[in-house]
Amino acid sequence: MEYADSLVAKADWLGARLAYERVVYQTQDPTERNWALLGKARTFKAVNRYAEAQRTVERANAFVGPDSLRYLLKYEAALTAYLAGNYQAARTHAQQVRFLMATTPYRWQTFHLELLALHAEQRWAEAKALLNEFGGECGLGLDAEALYGELPKLKNQDTAEWLHLFMPGSGQTYAGYFWQGATSATINLAAITFALYHFWQGYYLLGAFTGAALFYAFYSGGYRHTGTLVQQRNAKITEEYNQQVNAQLLDAVAEKQKNLLR
Amino acid sequence: MRCWIAWLLAWGCALPGFGQAFESFSEEYNFYTYLLREDYPGEAFTVLEKLSLRPGLTVGQRDTVQYAMGRFHYERQELLLAAEAFGEVSSTNTELWTEAVFFRAFGLAYSGQPNIAIQELDQVTFKDPQYQELKVYQQAGMALLARDFAAYEQYKQGFTGTYFAFAEEEKNSQQWADDLQNFPGKRPWLAGTLSAIVPGLGRVYANKWGQGLATFMQVGVFGAQAWEGYRKDGLVSWRFITFAAVGSIFYISNVVGSVFAAQQRNQEFYEAVDYRLKLDLHMPLRTLFR
Numbered sequence: 001m002e003y004a005d006s007l008v009a010k011a012d013w014l015g016a017r018l019a020y021e022r023v024v025y026q027t028q029d030p031t032e033r034n035w036a037l038l039g040k041a042r043t044f045k046a047v048n049r050y051a052e053a054q055r056t057v058e059r060a061n062a063f064v065g066p067d068s069l070r071y072l073l074k075y076e077a078a079l080t081a082y083l084a085g086n087y088q089a090a091r092t093h094a095q096q097v098r099f100l101m102a103t104t105p106y107r108w109q110t111f112h113l114e115l116l117a118l119h120a121e122q123r124w125a126e127a128k129a130l131l132n133e134f135g136g137e138c139g140l141g142l143d144a145e146a147l148y149g150e151l152p153k154l155k156n157q158d159t160a161e162w163l164h165l166f167m168p169g170s171g172q173t174y175a176g177y178f179w180q181g182a183t184s185a186t187i188n189l190a191a192i193t194f195a196l197y198h199f200w201q202g203y204y205l206l207g208a209f210t211g212a213a214l215f216y217a218f219y220s221g222g223y224r225h226t227g228t229l230v231q232q233r234n235a236k237i238t239e240e241y242n243q244q245v246n247a248q249l250l251d252a253v254a255e256k257q258k259n260l261l262r
Numbered sequence: 263m264r265c266w267i268a269w270l271l272a273w274g275c276a277l278p279g280f281g282q283a284f285e286s287f288s289e290e291y292n293f294y295t296y297l298l299r300e301d302y303p304g305e306a307f308t309v310l311e312k313l314s315l316r317p318g319l320t321v322g323q324r325d326t327v328q329y330a331m332g333r334f335h336y337e338r339q340e341l342l343l344a345a346e347a348f349g350e351v352s353s354t355n356t357e358l359w360t361e362a363v364f365f366r367a368f369g370l371a372y373s374g375q376p377n378i379a380i381q382e383l384d385q386v387t388f389k390d391p392q393y394q395e396l397k398v399y400q401q402a403g404m405a406l407l408a409r410d411f412a413a414y415e416q417y418k419q420g421f422t423g424t425y426f427a428f429a430e431e432e433k434n435s436q437q438w439a440d441d442l443q444n445f446p447g448k449r450p451w452l453a454g455t456l457s458a459i460v461p462g463l464g465r466v467y468a469n470k471w472g473q474g475l476a477t478f479m480q481v482g483v484f485g486a487q488a489w490e491g492y493r494k495d496g497l498v499s500w501r502f503i504t505f506a507a508v509g510s511i512f513y514i515s516n517v518v519g520s521v522f523a524a525q526q527r528n529q530e531f532y533e534a535v536d537y538r539l540k541l542d543l544h545m546p547l548r549t550l551f552r
Contacts, residue, residue: 018305025296205490206501209483 001032004039013043024059031065034073041076050084062096071097071106078113087117108138112253119242122234124151140252147248152241157230164226168219171226175233184222191215287313287323294330307334325351329358336365345369354386360393361551367400368547372540376404380413392425396546399428399435403543406438407536414439428546438539445531453524457517464520468527477516484509 004019020040027033037060044053054077062073078093094110094117101107111134118127128151131144155175164171169185172178195211198204285293290313297306313319314327328350335344348366351359363386370379380401388394402417414435421432448468457464462478465471488509491501 014305014308017302018308021297021300021302021305022293025293203490203494203501205486206505209487 001036001039004036008039008043008046011046013047016040017043030061031069034060034062034065034069038069038073038076041080045076045080045083050080051086053080054084054086054089067101067104067106071101071104071109074101075110075113078110078117082113082117082120085120087121090114090117108134108140111138112140112249115249116246119245122154122238124148124241124245139256140249141255142249142252147245152237154234154237155230157227160226160230161223164223168222172222172229175226175229177229177233180225180229184218184225187218188215188222191218287316287319291326291330298334303334303338307331310334321353325353325356325358325362329362332362332365336369341369342373345373355389360388360390364393364396364400364547364551367404368543371400371404371407371543376407377410380404380408392427392550395420395422395425396428396550399432399546400543402435403431403539406435406442406539409442411439411443427549431542431546434542435539438535438542441535442532447531448524448527450521450524453520454517457520461513461516462520464517465523468520468523470523470527473519473523477512477519481509481512481516484512 001020001023004016004023007013007016007019017040020036020043023036024033024040027036037056041053041057044050044056057073057077057080060073062070062077064070074093074097078090078097081087081093082090091114094114097110098107098114115127115131118124118130128144128148131138131140131142131147135142135144160171160174162171163174164184167185168188169181169183171181172184173181175181191211191214195207195215198207198211290309294306294309294313297303297309310327310330314324314331319327328347332344332347332351335341335347345366348362348369351362353359363383367379367383370376370382383397383401383404386397388397398417398420402414402421405411405413405417418435423429423432453464453467455464456467457477460478461481462474462476465474465477484505488502488505491499491503491505495501
């Protein structure tokens with residue numbers, strides 16, 4: 001283990017990974033095995049390979065060893081899962097600390113990860129309810145109402161697409177992209193006008209194959225585009241809101257850590 | 263004596279990557295297989311590489327490492343790298359060497375070097391008659407990959423059809439040989455001409471019915487609109503000029519596209535036969551050397 005740790009100090013990540021895995025391979029002591037897996041997971045994390053870090057730390061038996069180690073295993077599992085974008089797994093690991101280590105001082109140490117994962121999943125109402133319920137116990141000193149304020153309203157993709165079906169361009173406008181909506185409406189209108197005008201003038205082939213075909217292409221393309229725009233808008237709303245809420249949450253976590261060290 | 267011990271310790275610590283005393287060869291090799299089982303291929307390969315650089319390996323140990331490297335690449339379908347590693351297995355007439363010879367030949371043939379594989383197999387002889395016939399079968403298949411039908415006919419004389427592991431494949435090889443020899447091939451110039459007469463017909467000739475129909479529709483739609491423009495407004499009208507121009511572009515593309523479609527069809531046929539051939543060359547190796 002010391003050898004592996006020394007390689008970590010030299011930032012020799014591959015060497016350290018092998019050294020830790022060798023410990024896992026050779027040791028009969030489950031606690032030592034857990035420490036080695038934790039060390040190995042951290043070497044993956046150091047080079048931003050979060051999914052592999054998560055997989056490695058999840059190999060550990062988190063029911064073995066002292067509370068401090070068990071907590072670290074779960075914390076690392078929750079953190080790497082969150083960083084890898086596996087939010088449900090992140091919440092599960094974080095919750096396990098809350099439930100399975102309820103009588104230890106670590107109980108609330110992963111609470112913020114649970115909230116962060118909920119934010120990433122756009123489940124702010126649940127996060128708010130959770131903070132409302134445990135805000136006093138968790139020691140973060142945050143008021144749920146103040147932190148979350150008015151929850152963001154996401155655009156509904158189905159609504160936007162239906163709007164586009166009835167009035168091309170209105171779906172994009174609903175998604176918050178007025179000029180794209182206006183352009184789409186104009187193009188669709190031009191195409192259908194072209195088609196109708198040529199039918200009226202007796203150019204049936206031109207009206208059908210160019211006018212109607214163009215209208216169909218823009219109409220169906222606009223439908224797909226509307227969905228994409230709604231997703232873009234929602235991602236933007238989520239990012240902006242999460243940036244602000246997460247920053248406050250992490251500040252509170254840092255403050256809590258400072259107070260613990262005092 | 264103390265100096266010697268000190269020197270040995272210092273030398274051991276200075277070795278790259280080991281830092282601590284060497285694990286025994288078998289211990290390290292087992293660690294490699296353990297890493298593979300745990301699905302850490304990158305780490306496993308690092309262990310294997312370090313093992314191959316370890317000084318003082320016996321010939322048997324070196325062969326084991328090279329074979330393992332070959333298998334490592336082979337499992338990841340890096341067949342040329344696998345062939346290179348298998349080629350380093352040196353002690354002849356061992357089970358490991360026999361496998362390495364066949365897998366190397368297969369790797370070379372699969373990577374587009376069937377003639378080299380045939381030549382290499384020519385230079386080895388196996389005591390076991392089953393392997394000897396497997397060699398002949400592999401050479402016959404590789405000759406087909408190289409489109410050397412005369413060589414295939416020669417190798418085929420050595421087929422007995424008595425070995426379960428590749429009796430079926432021996433039979434199949436005749437089918438592949440017949441397919442390759444009898445395939446008339448689609449003539450690109452004919453495809454182009456047909457499409458010039460009836461848009462899309464060249465693609466139909468190249469067995470691409472869907473593409474042919476789509477091309478016919480495209481050219482037809484623009485042609486019809488050009489005709490409508492001409493009928494109602496005459497030759498000098500924007501409707502006729504626009505649709506005739508666009509239609510002409512589609513028409514020319516249809517002719518050129520049909521030429522390529524015929525070439526593509528031929529290529530697809532040969533690729534399909536080669537794929538089945540390679541599969542048949544591979545299956546006996548999987549069966550015999552699992």
